[in-house]
Amino acid sequence: MSRRTLRKAKNAVFLSLSLIATMTGLACLAAILWTLLSRGVAGMSLRLFTEMTPPPGGQGGLLNALYGSAVMTLLGILIGAPIGVLAGTHLSEYGRGSRLSTLIRFINDVLLSAPSIIIGLFVYEIVVIRMGHFSAIAGALSLAILAIPVTLRTTEDMLNLVPTSMKDSSAALGAYPWRTTLSVLYPAARSGIVTGLLLAVARISGETAPLLFTALNNQFWSTQLNAPMANLPVVIFQFALSPYKDWQNLAWAGALIITVAILLLSISARVLLAVLQADRGA
């Protein structure tokens, strides 16, 4: 065999391996979605949205868990997003190039991939122990801490994309930076920042580990923020590992709901970003 054929053969082998790797990755996504659909659809019924989580062996729904997840995710975003957006604004507008900003950017990127269970332990130490009991507000706080790095990163990136000429025009009209930021930069970067918020919601709404020791769970309907609150991820965790068939079915239904919601959020974030880029190109 000539050297040329050998090289070509080697090329073909590695390129096929790369194709196989891609197919495997896509197959994993398909397999997970297929399992969720086939097992979750069976558990779908109106009862999911009208009844509370049942005791073992009983019938019921996920209403309290859905409500709790919605409340804590919303609270988490309401607390975390303003902090993330403001901090991102600081890095992009005021602190560009300063040592402090470089440090904050670095720490933020570390927090972005830090294990969420650590954040759960942290909130347990500073909130749950002080209050003496688990609570929805502690759960929301741990989710807020997880939302900050995502919003900070996207806000900074999106503000950096706004053309300097727009900022200069505003400054030339005599506007202070705060005015420029609120009236020019934020509107210009709006869809980018919203993308960041959507990604943050997607990230925190599926988090389980930090809620285990903060919000815990609650089998009953509760709207009190200073009491334990049911939430979808922890219910899925408990029910899936239980020996009861009814509970497992509910877990699969919950898993399907949560995954569909998160994938829809991620896809809309991407679509929004694509529209933004198309606008900029035109």
Added chain:
Amino acid sequence: MAIIDPRHAAKQLIYERVFRAATLCAAILVLLILGGVAISLLRGAWPALQHFGFAFVEREIWNPVTDEYGALAPIYGTVLTSVIAMLLAVPAGFGIALFLTELCPPLLKRPIGVAVELLAAVPSIIFGIWGLFVLAPVLQRYVQPWLIAHLGGLPVAGALFKGPPYGIGLLTAGVVLAIMVLPFIAATMRDVFDTVPQMLKESGYGLGATTWEVMWNVVVPHSRVGIVGGIMLGLGRALGETMAVTFVIGNAHRITASLLAPGTTISSTIANEFTEAVGDLYTSSLIALGLLLFLITFSVIAAAQAMLRRLERRAGVAV
């Protein structure tokens, strides 16, 4: 005649200061969170660290009845599952990145890229429940018996594949972790490969190199730092991942040579036992595990970020 109303200007200046201070506070809060995490973990772990001393990380025992705790088994499980995950996910992630940058028809590039990123968006608890109910039975029925029959008899490596096929265990946890971190590794590598100047690649092709040769001899050496950074970012995620592992690890506090045996990891021990822990020493030992996990993942992620940053700066200079 004053063009600017002085009162208006003074008010503007106050608003400016307030806004600036607010953004600065928010930015500093990020530092405080990390500092707070470190301090509160250290404080919570102190009783256990004081009681057991350095032996905490050396001992395998984990006995709530006699109140004796050692972190060796969880550390072993954490490291071993992450190593398995990286052995599987790094070559696969490299393959996907290679496919996306060099082979993929432009029409498919975006959909496949998005699909890989969606895999990254799936919450970890979904990987856990899928791993337990779908992947573990498949591994138990088909893969593990094969491993036992064919590799179990090898002189040294055979010890890794001994024992009954439980389905759940270290190997299964490693495979689930591999699927979880695959999209992160693939996406980072793709982004890193995209920073390689087109001119360099075309010079390679111009000399008659094949696609693989350009990849291996031009793209990889050029983006080495970024590749390692991406791998370490994936490693950081694998080490700290909780829910996906907790479902399939088996929760056995012991160290066994076999990959097929149940084990435990730092994060799954905390997730399983924390709310049920009675006694201060028990709780404190679990928080000490959290502190260990924090230290390990923090150093890995920080190193990864430092590498990726170096690459970014270099790319900035090259342009």
